[in-house]
Amino acid sequence: MFIFYLVKRVGIFLLIVWLAATINFFLPRLGGQNPVAQKIMQQAALGGNLHVGMQDMVKEYETKFGLTKPLWSQYLTYLADTARFDFNYSIASYPRRVSDMILEGLPWTIALLTVTTILSFVIGNLLGAFQAWPGAPRWLLLLMPPFLAMSAVPFFLLGLILVYVVGFSMQLLPLYGGYTAGAIPQWSFSFAVDVIRHTILPAVAIILGSLGGWALGMRAMMVTTQGEDYVTFAEAKGLKDGTIFVHYGIRNAMLPQATALALTLGQFVSGAVLVEIVFGYPGIGTLLFQAITGSDYFLVQGIVFLVIVAIGLATLILDLVYPLLDPRIVSRSV
Amino acid sequence: MAAVANDEGELTTGRTGGAGAAATLTAFRYLRRNKSLTVGLVLLLGLIAFAVIGGLFVDPQNARPLSVRVLQPPSWALPFGSDRQGRNLFAVITSGTLLTLRIGLIAGVLGVTIGATLAFVSAYYGGWIDSVLRSIVDVGLTVPNLMVLIVVALMLREGMTVNVMALVIASLAWLYPARTIRSQVLTLRERAYVEIARLSGMSGPGIIIKELLPNLLPYLMASLVGSVSAAILASIGLDVLGLGVFEAPTLGMTLYWVNFTGAVINGWWWWWLAPIIVVGILFISLFSISIGLDEIANPRLRRRV
Numbered sequence A: 001m002f003i004f005y006l007v008k009r010v011g012i013f014l015l016i017v018w019l020a021a022t023i024n025f026f027l028p029r030l031g032g033q034n035p036v037a038q039k040i041m042q043q044a045a046l047g048g049n050l051h052v053g054m055q056d057m058v059k060e061y062e063t064k065f066g067l068t069k070p071l072w073s074q075y076l077t078y079l080a081d082t083a084r085f086d087f088n089y090s091i092a093s094y095p096r097r098v099s100d101m102i103l104e105g106l107p108w109t110i111a112l113l114t115v116t117t118i119l120s121f122v123i124g125n126l127l128g129a130f131q132a133w134p135g136a137p138r139w140l141l142l143l144m145p146p147f148l149a150m151s152a153v154p155f156f157l158l159g160l161i162l163v164y165v166v167g168f169s170m171q172l173l174p175l176y177g178g179y180t181a182g183a184i185p186q187w188s189f190s191f192a193v194d195v196i197r198h199t200i201l202p203a204v205a206i207i208l209g210s211l212g213g214w215a216l217g218m219r220a221m222m223v224t225t226q227g228e229d230y231v232t233f234a235e236a237k238g239l240k241d242g243t244i245f246v247h248y249g250i251r252n253a254m255l256p257q258a259t260a261l262a263l264t265l266g267q268f269v270s271g272a273v274l275v276e277i278v279f280g281y282p283g284i285g286t287l288l289f290q291a292i293t294g295s296d297y298f299l300v301q302g303i304v305f306l307v308i309v310a311i312g313l314a315t316l317i318l319d320l321v322y323p324l325l326d327p328r329i330v331s332r333s334v
Numbered sequence B: 001m002a003a004v005a006n007d008e009g010e011l012t013t014g015r016t017g018g019a020g021a022a023a024t025l026t027a028f029r030y031l032r033r034n035k036s037l038t039v040g041l042v043l044l045l046g047l048i049a050f051a052v053i054g055g056l057f058v059d060p061q062n063a064r065p066l067s068v069r070v071l072q073p074p075s076w077a078l079p080f081g082s083d084r085q086g087r088n089l090f091a092v093i094t095s096g097t098l099l100t101l102r103i104g105l106i107a108g109v110l111g112v113t114i115g116a117t118l119a120f121v122s123a124y125y126g127g128w129i130d131s132v133l134r135s136i137v138d139v140g141l142t143v144p145n146l147m148v149l150i151v152v153a154l155m156l157r158e159g160m161t162v163n164v165m166a167l168v169i170a171s172l173a174w175l176y177p178a179r180t181i182r183s184q185v186l187t188l189r190e191r192a193y194v195e196i197a198r199l200s201g202m203s204g205p206g207i208i209i210k211e212l213l214p215n216l217l218p219y220l221m222a223s224l225v226g227s228v229s230a231a232i233l234a235s236i237g238l239d240v241l242g243l244g245v246f247e248a249p250t251l252g253m254t255l256y257w258v259n260f261t262g263a264v265i266n267g268w269w270w271w272w273l274a275p276i277i278v279v280g281i282l283f284i285s286l287f288s289i290s291i292g293l294d295e296i297a298n299p300r301l302r303r304r305v
Helices: A002-029 A035-046 A054-065 A071-083 A098-132 A138-142 A144-152 A155-169 A189-226 A229-237 A241-279 A284-293 A297-325 A328-333 B002-008 B019-031 B035-056 B089-125 B127-142 B145-155 B162-173 B175-189 B192-199 B204-243 B251-260 B269-297 B300-304
Strands: none
Touching (some): A002 A071, A002 A297, A002 B145, A054 A071, A098 A138, A098 A189, A098 A241, A098 A284, A098 A297, A144 B269, A155 A189, A155 A241, A155 B251, A155 B269, A189 A241, A229 A241, A241 A284, A241 A297, A241 B145, A241 B204, A284 A297, A284 B145, A284 B204, A297 B127, A297 B145, B019 B035, B035 B089, B089 B127, B089 B162, B089 B175, B089 B204, B089 B251, B089 B269, B127 B175, B145 B204, B175 B204, B192 B204, B204 B269, B251 B269
16 A cells, blocks of 8 residues: 555656756747747857857757757757756856756755754744643743744845844854855864854744744644544543643644645745845855856756755655654555 | 545535625624734735825835935935935835735735636536646645746846736746635535535536635635735745846845845845835735634634634
């Protein structure tokens, strides 16, 4: 039974990968032209010492995606390139390759997103769960309105405020970048501290912006589970309050929250991309911003493809882990 | 079928017939008890009133660069100061608030209209239409909207206007309403009064318009507010990424310039303070309204929260 579930989920993932590549190929060509090719021609025509060698790239692009070739063959070539994660050279910083530039920014983004996703999910859900706890202190409930207000506004808005309050006014933490300008990236203690100090503000902006949403959902789910018969039964059996709270309450209320995590991942990542821009954090988001401002189409396409596939993959993993949380899901889907 | 429907979520507004007017009435009656709806509406209407009335006191042309002296802190002549390109920020914020709301409204209304139509048809008739729609929506919602919008906006860059941006956002804004409204229709479809309407020979479109639609009005309203908010978020995201309309003084473009010029680090506090407050109020009011509307659409919440 699990195999059907697996095949279905993996199938959806492959569909998303194909879709991401197809979006990159067809959307720019919807007008019947190939604006990407036109832009490269323009850039190459401008000349200048930066563009030595770009003629070769244009030639290579022409042979692959020139108007002489039928659309379907261009499409197949594009799919093959994409499958090898080959997005050609960066137009703005030729002769660097798009894939290399992305690989450079990727660890930063993965680190930031992993830390913030886990922290906001865990803290937010615990906050919501304790609010539904009958003996919850009053200040816990008073926390809710400000957290909800922060969850309503975009992450990067909180980022701007944090930059001003913590970075600019109080000068507690650095304002910009992933490490102090001039520092050489290396595996040393002082550099690690420097990186962490630079990561705190963007991370806090993201976490503050998502706590309220998790807490709200969790509180509602906890209230629902507390009304369930099996909780009444557990109480009647004389189980400890703590046991009921954790094993009967949180265990069941977690299920919809885990689903919600998969569903909101895309939005979460889009929000985090903008936070990176505010802080000039050297990840994928800042790279995307530079690519857009520099009209670097290949780099934009590479990043868009990567983000779509990464979120598809994360969703797939969550889908595959989910049956461990809720065994019913596998039997139901068949 | 009922079991499937229950998995998708439930709606317990079971009023029959003429629920449209009743729902509006209910909304007003609950306004006093429904704190989040009241707070949200007051904030939103206050913001709109500020933008409309404030806009009367200032020449909207002043929202353009080089209309006043650059980088002036707030004063009587320039209540919100001016930015580095010589825009009167009071003019920028008043007209920008309305522009941003316009993008949100166009995209939100289109999104909910298209999404609801597809949801009603597919959930009511079921069969292959439903399977196709469900698959499209499932896959479409896994793909982060903003990424697709970036590719589209990048290609439309030269022809980008505020209205084009609204349409671009609307092209994906229907996915989420389609999913949530569909699950609502699935539960309603099994209700006795729908069964009776079907048995008494009412046509499919008739049942959808006369029986299902009125009962879902509060829910559709909540969905609309959510879509408007999501559309504004997407438009601000595109703006901040540098894909906005550079001539338009939207709130997102103002934030783009704030970020681009490092206004925060340079200590030009008046430049970023006003747009942040306005954008903050805008999102908080919409969020508050949607929570309040949820409470109307789902009366079971009333006991809970």
